[in-house]
Amino acid sequence: MRVAVIGAGTIGGAIARALRESGHEVVATRRDVERASWLRDHGVAVISDNREAARRAEVVFIAVKPGKVGRVLDEISDVIEGKIAISVAAGVSLKELKRTADAKFVRAMPNIAVLVGESFTAYSTEDLSEEETKIVEDLLGAFGVCARVEEEHMDAITGLSGSGPAYVTVFLEAMVYGGLRTGLPRETARAAALQTLLGTARLLMETEAHPAEVREWVITPGGTTIDGVFELEEGKIRTAVMKAVDAATKKSRILSRRI
Numbered sequence: 001m002r003v004a005v006i007g008a009g010t011i012g013g014a015i016a017r018a019l020r021e022s023g024h025e026v027v028a029t030r031r032d033v034e035r036a037s038w039l040r041d042h043g044v045a046v047i048s049d050n051r052e053a054a055r056r057a058e059v060v061f062i063a064v065k066p067g068k069v070g071r072v073l074d075e076i077s078d079v080i081e082g083k084i085a086i087s088v089a090a091g092v093s094l095k096e097l098k099r100t101a102d103a104k105f106v107r108a109m110p111n112i113a114v115l116v117g118e119s120f121t122a123y124s125t126e127d128l129s130e131e132e133t134k135i136v137e138d139l140l141g142a143f144g145v146c147a148r149v150e151e152e153h154m155d156a157i158t159g160l161s162g163s164g165p166a167y168v169t170v171f172l173e174a175m176v177y178g179g180l181r182t183g184l185p186r187e188t189a190r191a192a193a194l195q196t197l198l199g200t201a202r203l204l205m206e207t208e209a210h211p212a213e214v215r216e217w218v219i220t221p222g223g224t225t226i227d228g229v230f231e232l233e234e235g236k237i238r239t240a241v242m243k244a245v246d247a248a249t250k251k252s253r254i255l256s257r258r259i
Helices: 010-021 033-042 050-056 066-079 094-100 112-116 130-141 151-162 164-181 186-207 211-218 224-234 237-258
Strands: 002-006 025-029 045-047 059-062 084-087 104-109 119-125 144-148
Touching: 002 010, 002 050, 010 025, 010 033, 010 112, 025 050, 033 045, 050 066, 059 066, 059 130, 066 094, 084 130, 094 104, 104 130, 104 151, 112 119, 119 130, 119 151, 130 144, 151 164, 151 237, 164 186, 164 237, 186 211, 224 237
Parallel strands: 002 025, 002 059, 025 045, 059 084, 084 104, 119 144
Antiparallel strands: 104 119
16 A cells, blocks of 8 residues: 655654555655655655655554644645544544544554564554455554554553563563673573563463463472562562553553643
């Protein structure tokens, strides 16, 4: 399909690249075109004119910061009329999107793992036909796994998976530092931590086991793991992670009230 990505920043650029690598014709916009020039190496046309990009496209992604969504939609409203428009701006509701333009809006939340085709992308919509829904899922499927959810859950998705890579990297960095503290070479500690994270995620996905089950597979009476788990529990790691998700969810809701 012909797709426009309005706002080729970090996430917008990743989206443009993923869509192009999936075989779509993609034009992306950025005010400073040279800052997105790397996309040209991946076959993405890069221009500064939002209206022209939206005019060319059958589907338009809105990938600007939440506070700029209204201004962008005012600019392109007449050229996206009747088209599918997918917003990935945190906290911007379908109601707010529809207030500005007469397009078929989708609210979506990918994460930065779009860069490697492993994003979890949730989306919500109200106006699409079955055929149009299939188009949206085909496009979002280029990012990794996608799932349709009720819009009331989108802020929580933002707090959990949208922001999630940041939480995971904090934990991963801590694992690497733990390895360094015990004397492991830096590259060995990094490789061991990354593969452990990847392997555990795959194990959980393929066995469909509850995380607690896998933990019990590893823990043995009087063994090494139980001492490590004890320290994690004493540090209230689960409480900290739950608070992080809750805080990011609340911020998404605050953003929605500011638009």
